[in-house]
Amino acid sequence: MLRLILCLLMLLPSGCAMSATEDDRASSLIFEPQQLDMGEVTEGEKAVSFLRIRNTGSTMAQIVDVQASCGCTAVVPESRLLMPGQFTRVRVEIDTFAKMDQVKKWVELTDGEGRKSRAWLLLRVRADPHSDRTLRSLFDGKCRACHYDPAQGKHSGVAIYQAVCAMCHGERGQGAYAPKLAGHHDASVLRALIAQGTGSRHMPGFSRAAGGPLDEKQLRLLVDWILALDD
Ligand code: HEC
Numbered sequence: 001m002l003r004l005i006l007c008l009l010m011l012l013p014s015g016c017a018m019s020a021t022e023d024d025r026a027s028s029l030i031f032e033p034q035q036l037d038m039g040e041v042t043e044g045e046k047a048v049s050f051l052r053i054r055n056t057g058s059t060m061a062q063i064v065d066v067q068a069s070c071g072c073t074a075v076v077p078e079s080r081l082l083m084p085g086q087f088t089r090v091r092v093e094i095d096t097f098a099k100m101d102q103v104k105k106w107v108e109l110t111d112g113e114g115r116k117s118r119a120w121l122l123l124r125v126r127a128d129p130h131s132d133r134t135l136r137s138l139f140d141g142k143c144r145a146c147h148y149d150p151a152q153g154k155h156s157g158v159a160i161y162q163a164v165c166a167m168c169h170g171e172r173g174q175g176a177y178a179p180k181l182a183g184h185h186d187a188s189v190l191r192a193l194i195a196q197g198t199g200s201r202h203m204p205g206f207s208r209a210a211g212g213p214l215d216e217k218q219l220r221l222l223v224d225w226i227l228a229l230d231d
């Protein structure tokens with residue numbers, strides 16, 4: 001308690017850092033800023049920015065790992081060991097292909113003691129009519145690891161849905177970034193939309209024939225599962 005009071009009075013800066021880390025397990029490595037508005041970007045362009053990571057603690061701290069959410073990459077520079085008060089820079093890049101409207105992504109670091117710290121990146125994606133002609137797809141390159149591969153070896157409707165659909169349409173088809181799926185009643189219409197896509201890069205065809213990850217049996221299981229969802 002005494003330490004907390006001294007800490008609040010800023011009389012004991014080192015004790016302060018200790019009690020803070022012991023109490024709430026917050027990392028002393030903090031992103032600056034913790035929320036960054038990257039402005040407006042045309043779809044398909046890359047949005048690039050820099051964040052600082054500062055050691056706000058009183059002892060040396062280490063950046064062990066940096067992870068980023070979908071379509072986002074963060075590169076950590078050489079200096080992973082930071083003395084108190086010292087900072088380093090991280091380059092973050094968001095690939096806006098197939099994104100629309102408001103995008104909110106995160107970058108997260110893990111320090112030497114397993115504690116995490118996050119920064120949020122906000123940007124607005126402006127539609128680009130020309131990008132409909134691009135040959136790129138959600139199933140290419142590094143997008144594939146999360147939007148194609150996870151469907152492999154899944155043999156139930158719910159498992160397939162959770163692997164490659166839920167991230168855009170919501171956990172149970174309630175709609176999120178993409179429209180609601182619960183409430184579809186026509187199996188052949190639903191199958192065609194999933195297999196062939198809607199004709200836009202936002203919803204490519206998921207059948208093998210269309211370059212997607214799902215075989216005939218998986219498509220059938222998935223359609224049955226979606227049709228059975230409560231509206
Ligand atoms: C590490 C896994 C991963 C990779 C790699 C990945 N995604 Fe995603 N994607 C997700 C997840 C999870 C979501 C759900 C939203 C989120 O958590 O960011 C998502 C959501 C999306 C969305 C919906 C809008 C949004 O951003 O929320 C689009 C479009 C998208 N991804 C496109 C892509 C493209 C294009 C690539 C390749 C440049 C890609 N993704 C790479 C996991 C990934």
Ligand code: HEC
Pocket residue numbers: 098138147161164165166167168169177178179180181190193194198199200201202203206222
């Ligand atoms: C990267 C995000 C994303 C993923 C992953 C995704 N969808 Fe979509 N989906 C969309 C968007 C966006 C639309 C809206 C149509 C458009 O913009 O062309 C859509 C439209 C649809 C539609 C038509 C909806 C309607 O009522 O007109 C269906 C059906 C559908 N998706 C099913 C699925 C299924 C099933 C999966 C998994 C196999 C899936 N989607 C995966 C983004 C996605």
